[in-house]
Amino acid sequence: MINSISGASISSLRPEATTVKPANIQPQQTVNATPREVSDQVDIKPQTQLEKTLAATSAKAAQIEQDLGEHVPGQVIVKTKGSLMKGCVDLAKKYGGTLLERFDMPHGLMKSSQGDLLHIQLPEGMSTAQAMAAMQEDPDVEYAVPNTVYTMEDEVPSEASAADAGQGGASGVQKGKIPNDLDPKLWGLHNTGQDNGNEGSDIGATLAWQKTTGLPNGQGPIIAVIDTGVDYNHPDLKNNIWTNPGEIPGNGIDDDGNGVIDDVHGYNANADNGDPMDAHSHGTHCAGTIAAEGDNGQGVVGVNWHATVMPIKIFDDKGRTDAASIIRGINYAARNGARISSDSWGGGPANPAIKEAFANSGMLNIIAAGNSSQNNDVNPHYPSSYDLPNIIAVAATDRNDSLAWFSCYGEKSVDIAAPGKDIYSTVPGGGYDFKSGTSMATPHVSGAAGLLLAMDPTMSNDEIKTRLLEGADKVRGLEGKMTTGARLNVNGAMEYDYKKP
Numbered sequence: 001m002i003n004s005i006s007g008a009s010i011s012s013l014r015p016e017a018t019t020v021k022p023a024n025i026q027p028q029q030t031v032n033a034t035p036r037e038v039s040d041q042v043d044i045k046p047q048t049q050l051e052k053t054l055a056a057t058s059a060k061a062a063q064i065e066q067d068l069g070e071h072v073p074g075q076v077i078v079k080t081k082g083s084l085m086k087g088c089v090d091l092a093k094k095y096g097g098t099l100l101e102r103f104d105m106p107h108g109l110m111k112s113s114q115g116d117l118l119h120i121q122l123p124e125g126m127s128t129a130q131a132m133a134a135m136q137e138d139p140d141v142e143y144a145v146p147n148t149v150y151t152m153e154d155e156v157p158s159e160a161s162a163a164d165a166g167q168g169g170a171s172g173v174q175k176g177k178i179p180n181d182l183d184p185k186l187w188g189l190h191n192t193g194q195d196n197g198n199e200g201s202d203i204g205a206t207l208a209w210q211k212t213t214g215l216p217n218g219q220g221p222i223i224a225v226i227d228t229g230v231d232y233n234h235p236d237l238k239n240n241i242w243t244n245p246g247e248i249p250g251n252g253i254d255d256d257g258n259g260v261i262d263d264v265h266g267y268n269a270n271a272d273n274g275d276p277m278d279a280h281s282h283g284t285h286c287a288g289t290i291a292a293e294g295d296n297g298q299g300v301v302g303v304n305w306h307a308t309v310m311p312i313k314i315f316d317d318k319g320r321t322d323a324a325s326i327i328r329g330i331n332y333a334a335r336n337g338a339r340i341s342s343d344s345w346g347g348g349p350a351n352p353a354i355k356e357a358f359a360n361s362g363m364l365n366i367i368a369a370g371n372s373s374q375n376n377d378v379n380p381h382y383p384s385s386y387d388l389p390n391i392i393a394v395a396a397t398d399r400n401d402s403l404a405w406f407s408c409y410g411e412k413s414v415d416i417a418a419p420g421k422d423i424y425s426t427v428p429g430g431g432y433d434f435k436s437g438t439s440m441a442t443p444h445v446s447g448a449a450g451l452l453l454a455m456d457p458t459m460s461n462d463e464i465k466t467r468l469l470e471g472a473d474k475v476r477g478l479e480g481k482m483t484t485g486a487r488l489n490v491n492g493a494m495e496y497d498y499k500k501p
Contacts, residue, residue, distance in 0.1 A: 050095065053134045054126075061133035068129060069349055071146035072322050074122045075100070076131050077353045079142040080115040088118055091140060095131055096123035103327050103353075104259075105360050106334040115142055117353055119324050143352055150326070150348045152228070152282060152319030156371050156406045158434040160185070160195070160422035176206025177213070179295035179305060185434075186300060187399045188289075188419025188444060197399030203418065203444055204473075204491035205303060211494055213294055214306035214454045218243060221453035222308045223290055223446055224333035224341045224363070226326075227283030229276040229313035231428040232265040234284060236299040240291040241265050242310040244336070247274075258336065266311035267336075269329035270321055276311035280319060281427045283311065285435050286344045288426030289443035290450065299432055300424060303447025303490065304454070310338055315345070327357045334361040339453060342446035343367040344439035346381050355386045362390075364461040366446040368438035369395045369408040376410035385413050390461050392468065396420025396441040397487050401475050407438055409481040416472055417481075418444040418488040448490035455494060463498050471496035 047055070054061075084091055092099040103117040122131050128146045135144035184194050191202035214220050222242055232241040246256030247264050254261045263274035278284045287302075287309050294305025314329040315321045333341055341363045347370065358365050365388075370381035376393070384393035393414045396404040398421040403409060407420065420441030427433045449464050459467075471493035472486035479485040 050134070053137060054130055057130075057133035057137060060136070061127070061129045064132050065127070065129035068146055070149040071128060072149060072324075074124075074126070074128060075147040075324075076120050076122065076128055076135070076144045077147055077323055077327075077351075078118045078120055078135060078144045079353065079356070080118065080140055081142045083114075083116050084140065088116055091118065092120045095120070095134070096126065097121050097131075101324070101328075103331055103357070104335070105331060105357075106362055117327070117356065119147070145323070145351055145353055148323045148348060148351055150321050150323070150345070152280075152315055152345055153347050153371050153437070153439070155282075156436040158422045158436040160424075160434045177209035178206060179209075179301045180297055181292075181295060181299055181301045182206075183300050183424065185424035188423060189301070189303070191399060195399065198401055201397070201399060201401040201487075203303070203448065203487075204489040207491040208448075208451060208494055209294075209305070211491075212451055212455045214291075214304035214451060215308075216306035218308050220304070220306065220308045221339040221450055221457065222310050222333075222337050223304075223450045224310040224312050224338035225283055225287045225290065225443075225446075226312040226314055226329050226333065226341050226343050227278075227286055227345065228280035228315045228317070228319065229268065229278035229283050230266070230287045230309065230311035231278050231284045231426070231430075232276070232311055234288075234426050234428070235430055236292045236296070236426050237284070237287055237309070239293050239296075240302075240304070240307045240309055242308050258332075260332070266313070267329065267332045268313040269332060270314055270316050270325045272328065276313035278311070278313070278428050279317040280315065281433075282315075282319070282344065282435075282439065283313070284428050285423075285425045285433070286342060286439060286443040287311070288432075289423060289440065290342060290447040292426055299426065303444060304450050307447070307450055310336070323351050323354055326354050330354075330357040330361055334363055338363055340446055340449045341365045342443050343383065344437075344442045346370055346384055348382065350380070350382045350386075354383060355388070358383060358386060358391060359388050364390050364392070364449060364464055366392050366394060366442050366449060368442045369393045369410070369414045371406045371437050371439075372408055373406055374408050376408050376413040380413065381408055385410075389465075392416065392445060392465055394418055394438055394442045394445050395478075395482055396436075396438045397475075397478075398422075401487060402477050403481055404436070404438075406436070407441075411480050411482065414482040416445065416469055416484050416486060416488055417441065417475070417478055420444075445488055448488060448493060451490055452493060462501070467493040467496045467498055470498075
């Protein structure tokens with residue numbers, strides 16, 4: 001609600017009452033006309049086709065309005081039937097609106113005959129529901145959806161704190177390859193029974209590191225962290241952050257012609273600029289689990305000692321975003337070479353445009369299953385519940401291999417579990433902290449996918465997904481809770497005997 005305008009209250013802007021002298025109006029002459037003759041003299045403006053359509057679909061619009069949920073008012077995202085190309089602007093004008101953007105799908109992944117995805121600003125006075133109802137009757141439109149507003153899921157409180165465990169050095173029985181920054185707080189990577197955990201209830205990282213610790217200097221597969229951004233200056237992350245080879249820092253020019261100026265270390269899809277710096281902390285924490293630099297004598301180690309993380313900021317610093325920002329972020333990652341996307345977010349309604357962006361990305365998308373303790377088979381959680389072959393939905397376990405109390409699950413809709421409770425990782429400003437959630441489980445799987453590609457960059461999405469799911473450790477408490485009934489084991493994924501279909 002706006003309470004003031006330019007410092008003045010609304011009530012103070014009300015005009016003072018004035019006295020108006022009556023005009024000297026001459027009496028009209030009597031017109032001898034029949035009622036019909038009078039009505040014929042009224043200038044009635046004929047309805048336009050758009051006005052007729054809006055009137056005819058008003059009942060449908062009212063029904064749509066009830067189910068819209070929170071969205072950006074006066075905007076729609078439209079999928080056309082077949083490519084309109086230059087006609088995209090004309091479609092927006094047909095509804096009196098403005099074409100804000102045509103989402104460019106990754107080259108070669110979406111044929112023009114499949115249609116265009118458009119972001120349209122509607123004219124003043126036309127609601128999103130009215131436009132959606134009218135567009136359902138349009139032969140050029142496959143679907144029209146709102147620009148839905150999404151909010152980062154509430155953070156699950158961690159029971160651990162930085163003071164709860166010893167500093168530096170791995171405890172207990174050491175097996176496999178051990179870096180000098182494998183802090184004992186990192187039970188998800190190496191569980192020796194510390195802090196009342198079950199020895200071996202981890203992802204088998206130390207054994208996997210005997211095979212590969214990742215590829216340094218940007219040689220490895222690009223892993224897009226689609227989140228709140230990443231602190232790309234963090235001392236434990238900066239050497240593993242993607243650098244755009246075609247961009248010259250700070251010159252204010254889009255050197256590589258990808259539509260974003262100075263996107264040296266990623267993309268802020270929410271603000272549509274080249275700075276994905278994280279002022280929230282969620283994305284930096286996820287990035288640390290994937291790719292905190294290993295064996296560098298400081299902080300923690302990620303699943304990948306050496307990785308290439310591409311920060312994609314889709315949320316603002318308060319944890320809010322919309323469908324258009326999400327689509328921009330997914331498309332940027334795919335167009336700029338990401339093989340894996342790590343998506344520790346979700347909730348809100350299904351959106352076919354977001355689903356289409358994931359489907360056509362060419363990436364393997366690792367997505368958090370959600371923190372509402374619900375069965376996703378009954379109450380779907382998006383985007384993890386989109387039924388797509390290039391999605392892996394991830395639940396969370398604790399240090400005893402039990403399904404975390406907050407974790408969503410689903411025998412048909414959730415694929416695998418990974419450590420997600422009391423996870424220690426990087427936070428902005430060079431620090432470290434604990435967080436809990438399926439958001440923390442997801443980057444364990446994303447990092448594991450990156451290690452598989454570092455071992456063999458020719459692996460297809462199907463091979464990576466099959467190895468991760470089939471090479472996981474069966475856990476009795478996870479039976480019937482997800483398709484695998486298993487918790488991630490990256491070493492098992494590496495050793496799985498994959499047969500190409």
